[in-house]
Amino acid sequence: xxxxSRRLTLQAALAVAGLLALPGFAVxxxxxxxxxxxxxxxxxxxxxxxxxQEPNYLLWADQVNAAGGLNVQGKKRKIELVGVDDRxxxxxxxxxxxxxxxxxxxxIILPPWGTGANFxxxxxxxxxxYPLVAPTALSQKLVDxxxxxxxxxxxxxxxxxxxxxxxxxxNGIKTVTVAYMDDLFGLENIGALEPLLQxxxxxxxxxxxxxxxxxxxxxMLKGMKAANxxxxxxxxxxxxxxxxxxxxxxIGFAPKIFYTAVGTAFPIYRERMGKASExxxxxxxxxxxxxxxxxxxxxxxxxxxxxxxxxxASAHAWAALEIIQQTVEKVGLDRKAxxxxxxxxxxxxxxxxxxxxxxxxxxxxxxxxxxxxxxxxIVWPPARATAKAVVPKTWN
Amino acid sequence: MKQGAFVxxxxxxxxxxxVLDSPFVQSMALTCLMYAGLAVSWSMFxxxxxxxxxxxxxxxxLGAYCTAWGLAKLPWPVVIMAGGLAAMLFAFLIGLVVLKLxxxxxxxxxxxxxxxxxxxxxxxxxTYAGTVGRVMTETPSSNVVYWTVLIxxxxxxxxxxxxGRSRYGHxxxxxxxxxxxxxxxxxxxxxxxxxGFCLSAWFAGALGAAMAVRWTYIDPNTVxxxxxxxxxxxxxxxxxxxxxxxxxxxxxxxxxLSEFLRLSLPYLYxxxxxxxxxxxxxxxxxxxxxxxxxxxWARVRRKRFGKELRDE
Numbered sequence: 001x002x003x004x005s006r007r008l009t010l011q012a013a014l015a016v017a018g019l020l021a022l023p024g025f026a027v028x029x030x031x032x033x034x035x036x037x038x039x040x041x042x043x044x045x046x047x048x049x050x051x052x053q054e055p056n057y058l059l060w061a062d063q064v065n066a067a068g069g070l071n072v073q074g075k076k077r078k079i080e081l082v083g084v085d086d087r088x089x090x091x092x093x094x095x096x097x098x099x100x101x102x103x104x105x106x107x108i109i110l111p112p113w114g115t116g117a118n119f120x121x122x123x124x125x126x127x128x129x130y131p132l133v134a135p136t137a138l139s140q141k142l143v144d145x146x147x148x149x150x151x152x153x154x155x156x157x158x159x160x161x162x163x164x165x166x167x168x169x170x171n172g173i174k175t176v177t178v179a180y181m182d183d184l185f186g187l188e189n190i191g192a193l194e195p196l197l198q199x200x201x202x203x204x205x206x207x208x209x210x211x212x213x214x215x216x217x218x219x220m221l222k223g224m225k226a227a228n229x230x231x232x233x234x235x236x237x238x239x240x241x242x243x244x245x246x247x248x249x250x251i252g253f254a255p256k257i258f259y260t261a262v263g264t265a266f267p268i269y270r271e272r273m274g275k276a277s278e279x280x281x282x283x284x285x286x287x288x289x290x291x292x293x294x295x296x297x298x299x300x301x302x303x304x305x306x307x308x309x310x311x312x313a314s315a316h317a318w319a320a321l322e323i324i325q326q327t328v329e330k331v332g333l334d335r336k337a338x339x340x341x342x343x344x345x346x347x348x349x350x351x352x353x354x355x356x357x358x359x360x361x362x363x364x365x366x367x368x369x370x371x372x373x374x375x376x377x378i379v380w381p382p383a384r385a386t387a388k389a390v391v392p393k394t395w396n
Numbered sequence: 397m398k399q400g401a402f403v404x405x406x407x408x409x410x411x412x413x414x415v416l417d418s419p420f421v422q423s424m425a426l427t428c429l430m431y432a433g434l435a436v437s438w439s440m441f442x443x444x445x446x447x448x449x450x451x452x453x454x455x456x457x458l459g460a461y462c463t464a465w466g467l468a469k470l471p472w473p474v475v476i477m478a479g480g481l482a483a484m485l486f487a488f489l490i491g492l493v494v495l496k497l498x499x500x501x502x503x504x505x506x507x508x509x510x511x512x513x514x515x516x517x518x519x520x521x522x523t524y525a526g527t528v529g530r531v532m533t534e535t536p537s538s539n540v541v542y543w544t545v546l547i548x549x550x551x552x553x554x555x556x557x558x559x560g561r562s563r564y565g566h567x568x569x570x571x572x573x574x575x576x577x578x579x580x581x582x583x584x585x586x587x588x589x590x591x592g593f594c595l596s597a598w599f600a601g602a603l604g605a606a607m608a609v610r611w612t613y614i615d616p617n618t619v620x621x622x623x624x625x626x627x628x629x630x631x632x633x634x635x636x637x638x639x640x641x642x643x644x645x646x647x648x649x650x651x652x653l654s655e656f657l658r659l660s661l662p663y664l665y666x667x668x669x670x671x672x673x674x675x676x677x678x679x680x681x682x683x684x685x686x687x688x689x690x691x692x693w694a695r696v697r698r699k700r701f702g703k704e705l706r707d708e
Binding site: 044084085087089090092094096101103115116123139142187209211 | 419427515518528529611615621655659
């Protein structure tokens with residue numbers, strides 16, 4: 001009898017826990033706007049997704065709901081986020097979005113994190129006629145698919161490499177060594193970079209690639225040190241950024257300009273690299289000093305998520321949400337109308353004016369950022385700069 | 397025969413699933429079938445021999461890359477066959493060497509060779525094709541992919557049953573029990589193991605070839621994902637690799653359960669899944685299908701109601 005009652009207690013406790021887990025029945029007058037998305041909370045994509053993307057989704061829903069809800073052509077409706085973990089697995093991502101669009105029939109979908117995941121979801125969303133505005137997709141091939149319902153707010157390889165090369169030339173750089181990752185991102189960027197360098201008469205003294213998950217690059221870096229270039233360009237992303245920066249410092253490879261591409265703008269790069277991060281350049285778009293809107297966004301992000309947004313794609317994620325919000329306010333939730341509005345309208349966002357040419361966003365130029373005294377300053381192009389580039393980089 | 401009829405009816409029902417016109421139900425079924433096919437083919441070799449192979453991801457990835465290379469030029473069935481054959485060829489080549497190893501050494505080396513293939517493909521693609529990721533734009537419809545995966549999974553079940561009953565199946569079980577004794581009794585262990593290993597590889601390769609088109613874009617890290625082999629082994633273990641029902645039940649239970657938990661408890665499901673796995677390993681060592689449920693029920697009844705029964 002004793003064990004039986006204990007079991008009953010346990011069952012009751014489980015049942016109560018189960019009930020608590022159910023979403024509460026709101027007594028709102030207007031129906032909620034259902035927003036479906038997957039983000040990687042586990043697996044290899046999780047660090048990127050949880051730095052750059054999902055915190056913005058949570059912040060957006062929080063802010064909009066605190067203000068009474070999403071303005072749907074004048075009617076305020078609360079946002080209901082339906083966000084699930086995609087385990088960094090492509091098939092799970094495709095399946096989840098199919099569920100959102102066909103079974104759940106959500107009102108809006110927000111994109112997953114990363115270029116590969118966007119490749120998988122974009123055609124499915126296009127087929128079901130759901131507009132998708134993506135912040136973390138970086139591939140000319142994806143842009144070239146010309147999917148009418150698919151938009152990317154992030155700068156693509158060409159403008160980013162153009163900004164880098166212009167900045168190098170403006171600082172009198174004559175020679176570089178280049179390291180890049182063996183993947184689509186590395187190859188597309190290197191493909192854009194080389195002709196641009198050639199056009200400016202900058203010589204490539206050494207060019208090496210390395211595989212994902214590499215654990216030691218000191219041999220490659222020693223070779224580059226021997227070549228003694230004016231600048232180093234790394235088409236890299238975390239965790240190799242940490243590896244390359246750390247090992248360059250160890251072996252005393254100290255070019256005047258040191259550029260590592262993605263993830264340099266992550267706050268964790270500054271924290272992990274400490275003083276070595278000072279003067280490092282990388283892909284960036286903004287910082288809180290850029291404008292009042294940027295400062296407001298930065299503070300709200302820190303207040304809700306207890307951590308800083310990254311200085312590149314985080315703001316592009318936020319801008320994508322602003323675009324959705326402005327679109328819904330204007331044309332409501334009719335997806336065809338939303339798509340047409342996004343395709344032809346110029347939007348005011350945290351990054352300034354944005355507008356699309358096909359899939360690609362063309363309002364925000366390619367930029368270069370540099371860590372200076374704990375802030376990722378925009379140093380190129382001059383029209384967007386928040387500080388002057390510090391060249392040469394100090395190494396001690 | 398009753399089982400055969402059951403499989404036949406189930407196959408007919410599954411084949412008719414696209415009638416429902418529910419992409420989510422269909423892709424759920426697709427995932428189940430993919431893992432069912434992978435787990436059945438894995439169990440085909442690793443169940444009877446007790447050689448823990450972790451090469452499934454490599455087979456799967458090779459198949460996927462065959463699709464990426466051949467889809468534009470070859471008809472769909474040929475692409476699938478080629479994917480399976482590429483995996484089979486790879487299994488044959490590595491099998492000649494690694495099947496001499498046993499236990500943990502075999503598991504580790506099969507896993508390591510998977511990594512080797514991944515990096516080799518990266519290198520070849522970069523050097524000769526100037527790319528790493530592959531985009532597939534002209535893909536067959538999702539119904540075609542679904543039926544293809546269904547056929548491959550059914551073929552795997554059919555092969556498991558018939559191969560298991562054949563001379564080779566008996567020899568494989570003999571090797572699993574005692575390899576030296578089997579050899580003394582006239583079995584050529586290397587030859588038999590190689591046949592089993594290659595046969596099981598074909599299905600993983602063909603499934604990789606069929607699934608690749610679902611994601612529009614593939615790169616070595618998505619298709620040579622170790623997650624695929626870990627999940628396959630878990631499913632086979634949870635279901636029980638010694639009968640064909642084991643991996644099938646395992647795939648069904650595991651896919652549905654993990655999907656249900658992922659969608660309903662997005663922040664807790666990993667923990668729950670982990671607990672469930674530990675429980676099933678501790679209390680169901682022979683797997684769901686291999687477990688003697690009747691004996692367990694009898695034991696529970698004796699313990700719980702034994703006193704009341706005697707009172708009556």
